[in-house]
Amino acid sequence: MANKLCEWIEDRTGLSKLLKAALDEPVHGGAKWSYIFGSGLVFLFVLQAVTGILMASYYSPSSTTAWGSVYYIQHKTSFGWFVRGVHHYGSSAMMIVALVHMFQVFIFGAYKRPRELNWISGVILLLFLAGFGLTGYLLPWDQKGYWATQVATNIMGTVPVIGKYIKILHQGGSDYGNFTITRFYTLHVFLLPISLVFFLFIHIALFRKHGVTPYWKMREDVLRDRVDPFWPDQIFKDIVFALGMYAALAGVVFWTRGAELQAPADPASNYLARPEWYFLFLFELLKYCQGKYLIVGTVIIPALALTFLFVLPFIDRNTSRYPSKRIPYFGAIFSGLTGAVVLTVLAMHHDSKDIHIIHQREEAEKQAARAVKLAEKGIPPTGALSIFLHDPIALGEKIFKESCIGCHKIGGEGGDNGPDFTNFGSREWIAGLLKNPKDAKYFKGSGAMPPIKLPDESLLDMAEFLLSQSVGLIHQNAERVERGKELVLKGNCVVCHPIGNKDLKKIAPNLTEYLSETWLKEFIRNPGDPKFYGTRNKMPGFDKLTENQLDALIQYLISLSKDRTLVSEKLGNRGYVFGLTAPRTMINFQDKS
Amino acid sequence: MENNRRKFLKIVSHSLGGVLAAGIAAPLVGLGIHPWLKETVYGTEDFINLGKLEDFPVGVPKKMNVTSSKMDAWNIFEGLVMGSVWVLRKEDDSLSVFSVNCPHLGCGINWGEDEKQFLCPCHEGVFDLNGKVLSGPPPRGLYSYETKIENNNVLINYKKLI
Ligand code: HEM
Numbered sequence: 207m208a209n210k211l212c213e214w215i216e217d218r219t220g221l222s223k224l225l226k227a228a229l230d231e232p233v234h235g236g237a238k239w240s241y242i243f244g245s246g247l248v249f250l251f252v253l254q255a256v257t258g259i260l261m262a263s264y265y266s267p268s269s270t271t272a273w274g275s276v277y278y279i280q281h282k283t284s285f286g287w288f289v290r291g292v293h294h295y296g297s298s299a300m301m302i303v304a305l306v307h308m309f310q311v312f313i314f315g316a317y318k319r320p321r322e323l324n325w326i327s328g329v330i331l332l333l334f335l336a337g338f339g340l341t342g343y344l345l346p347w348d349q350k351g352y353w354a355t356q357v358a359t360n361i362m363g364t365v366p367v368i369g370k371y372i373k374i375l376h377q378g379g380s381d382y383g384n385f386t387i388t389r390f391y392t393l394h395v396f397l398l399p400i401s402l403v404f405f406l407f408i409h410i411a412l413f414r415k416h417g418v419t420p421y422w423k424m425r426e427d428v429l430r431d432r433v434d435p436f437w438p439d440q441i442f443k444d445i446v447f448a449l450g451m452y453a454a455l456a457g458v459v460f461w462t463r464g465a466e467l468q469a470p471a472d473p474a475s476n477y478l479a480r481p482e483w484y485f486l487f488l489f490e491l492l493k494y495c496q497g498k499y500l501i502v503g504t505v506i507i508p509a510l511a512l513t514f515l516f517v518l519p520f521i522d523r524n525t526s527r528y529p530s531k532r533i534p535y536f537g538a539i540f541s542g543l544t545g546a547v548v549l550t551v552l553a554m555h556h557d558s559k560d561i562h563i564i565h566q567r568e569e570a571e572k573q574a575a576r577a578v579k580l581a582e583k584g585i586p587p588t589g590a591l592s593i594f595l596h597d598p599i600a601l602g603e604k605i606f607k608e609s610c611i612g613c614h615k616i617g618g619e620g621g622d623n624g625p626d627f628t629n630f631g632s633r634e635w636i637a638g639l640l641k642n643p644k645d646a647k648y649f650k651g652s653g654a655m656p657p658i659k660l661p662d663e664s665l666l667d668m669a670e671f672l673l674s675q676s677v678g679l680i681h682q683n684a685e686r687v688e689r690g691k692e693l694v695l696k697g698n699c700v701v702c703h704p705i706g707n708k709d710l711k712k713i714a715p716n717l718t719e720y721l722s723e724t725w726l727k728e729f730i731r732n733p734g735d736p737k738f739y740g741t742r743n744k745m746p747g748f749d750k751l752t753e754n755q756l757d758a759l760i761q762y763l764i765s766l767s768k769d770r771t772l773v774s775e776k777l778g779n780r781g782y783v784f785g786l787t788a789p790r791t792m793i794n795f796q797d798k799s
Numbered sequence: 800m801e802n803n804r805r806k807f808l809k810i811v812s813h814s815l816g817g818v819l820a821a822g823i824a825a826p827l828v829g830l831g832i833h834p835w836l837k838e839t840v841y842g843t844e845d846f847i848n849l850g851k852l853e854d855f856p857v858g859v860p861k862k863m864n865v866t867s868s869k870m871d872a873w874n875i876f877e878g879l880v881m882g883s884v885w886v887l888r889k890e891d892d893s894l895s896v897f898s899v900n901c902p903h904l905g906c907g908i909n910w911g912e913d914e915k916q917f918l919c920p921c922h923e924g925v926f927d928l929n930g931k932v933l934s935g936p937p938p939r940g941l942y943s944y945e946t947k948i949e950n951n952n953v954l955i956n957y958k959k960l961i
């Protein structure tokens with residue numbers, strides 16, 4: 207029965223004959239590991255297609271929903287993070303394998319007559335790959351994709367005369383918005399795949415027509431006599447390579463715990479954009495082409511390089527495939543490669559030294575974690591950015607910038623009447639305070655407390671104990687707490703500081719539940735209370751802040767150190783502002799009178 | 800020799816290919832069936848607050864909007880009117896909460912103050928104060944909801960019709 211059906215289908219379609227012909231394709235000179243890269247690319251492309259299609263069934267292309275839907279894929283489904291990770295790192299893998307493939311066919315001289323069109327279609331495929339990378343990067347609509355793509359569309363704008371129009375066409379308007387996403391999405395999932403498949407078809411058909419180009423030193427008789435069938439000789443090698451690549455990809459995905467998703471794009475922030483690594487050399491190039499020379503980097507050099515690749519088969523007409531006979535072309539291609547590698551390394555090197563970038567990267571990670579936590583409660587229909595409106599930490603930061611920053615510095619910004627709050631409330635911060643309260647970072651001249659002359663480790667023990675009194679200390683170390691307790695309670699601290707009873711008063715602040723949410727709250731309301739600084743106090747009290755605002759401020763203060771977490775995740779003001787653009791500038795104090 | 804080698808290569812290729820295909824398919828299927836594994840659209844509250852007990856007059860049904868919030872995948876929609884119900888507070892402060900949709904074909908029913916009956920305008924279904932069918936085509940009495948009173952607030956379980 208099944209046999210009959212097969213026969214019937216075979217009779218009407220000739221499918222298995224076709225398949226057999228494809229599989230028996232002779233590989234002259236024998237199957238080789240050096241031929242695996244082309245089929246490896248086909249495999250990676252299929253992998254991108256299936257992972258992409260699956261994600262498309264969850265993804266929602268609009269400026270208000272894109273981030274939320276990617277967040278959902280990443281954090282709410284069971285395998286979304288993995289599928290997205292494979293797609294993300296798969297694009298890098300494709301880029302790498304495509305370049306290796308290109309250099310392999312270049313070195314073998316496979317671009318020469320009669321394979322000119324094979325080479326040219328290959329260059330076009332490489333351009334499509336770049337297009338995939340560029341359009342895909344924007345789709346999550348997070349900070350990094352949004353700002354890096356701005357650079358790319360601005361580069362389009364530098365093309366003389368038509369640049370402006372090309373840019374508007376890609377953006378779907380004069381600024382980024384819903385149409386930017388729908389257009390990038392259309393390119394990424396319809397136009398580019400269709401075009402790539404079309405050219406891939408041509409590319410492979412031409413390859414089949416002309417056969418593989420073997421190693422240039424292969425002897426004529428070997429080439430004639432050694433003929434392997436494509437299946438299984440070459441396919442075996444191809445499958446091993448595909449499996450190896452997939453295992454490596456899966457490994458990278460597990461190791462990195464999937465692709466990064468930063469906080470939702472905030473058009474009002476000033477984020478330093480960095481493109482994917484394979485565009486970094488172009489990005490770096492722009493640094494050296496300033497002012498009216500910008501166009502040299504954005505258009506002229508890339509156009510020259512591409513033109514060279516396109517015309518290579520026509521200028522290198524020598525029939526010999528020996529590298530020694532093609533020295534100028536080797537020189538050109540490899541100096542191009544070296545240039546790109548040098549520029550990439552330079553770009554990475556700059557960034558790894560640039561304190562702004564490092565700082566921003568840490569900040570971005572924090573923001574991303576925050577965004578994910580807030581999104582857990584649902585994203586308002588006004589868009590992913592609105593989650594920050596509910597965020598007490600963002601509100602707290604705003605209050606801090608209004609009321610506290612005049613005297614307290616954070617990250618080098620702010621006045622220095624009071625202690626520096628960089629890393630406030632961390633183990634390190636407290637140990638530093640104990641070591642020398644009169645330090646410029648802490649109480650300066652007004653420090654009445656004597657420095658504690660103990661080794662750093664003991665100071666850290668004491669800090670561990672002090673912080674252990676309030677809930678929320680991360681990775682609390684019980685041994686340290688015990689040692690610290692000894693030092694604090696049996697040492698001189700308790701001569702001046704009450705500890706253990708919240709209401710006791712001595713000459714120095716009560717350290718019971720030091721820096722806990724309630725301690726901070728009472729302290730900020732009235733630092734002059736006898737249980738805190740008493741008559742020695744120099745800081746104004748902030749009893750005018752509402753309960754909500756105080757909560758938010760304290761959550762912000764606690765978020766300043768990596769050692770502590772928030773105990774109570776209380777929400778600040780509900781009710782979000784419509785037509786919102788930037789959370790930090792739009793939060794309004796409904797209850798500030 | 801060559802033939803045996805190729806036979807062996809074929810078997811190995813098939814097995815490796817199978818491992819590869821399974822390794823790729825598993826997470827894809829896992830992601831694809833997500834809506835089987837997890838609720839994607841749901842109301843955020845089981846019991847929805849309709850108001851204070853005092854807001855309801857004794858013995859006269861009052862129509863109330865049911866307002867709650869809904870999670871739709873990543874989105875939360877707050878303050879959504881999900882529908883409305885008839886609330887009847889009885890002498891002993893117990894409550895009956897009826898669906899406004901007629902059990903016949905779903906038209907919205909009204910309270911006839913004069914007749915002291917629920918009336919369905921579509922096919923003249925008539926129900927008494929307790930939701931029992933008095934006349935017309937409806938096959939059963941009015942649908943109702945589980946209710947409870949907490950801190951003087953009237954709450955209903957809007958997810959389940961009884
Ligand atoms: C999406 C990207 C690409 C895919 C999927 C792809 C796929 C393939 C495949 C399946 C083959 C035949 C098998 C092989 O030689 O390994 C092939 C051959 C070839 N490809 Fe590509 N390719 C891609 C990109 C490129 C690029 C970027 C270039 C060069 C700029 C290129 C140039 C060639 C040439 C010249 C051949 C003939 C090789 C020979 O005769 O030995 N391809 N490609």
Ligand code: FES
Binds near residue numbers: 905922935936
């Ligand atoms: S729908 Fe109410 S009687 Fe028919």
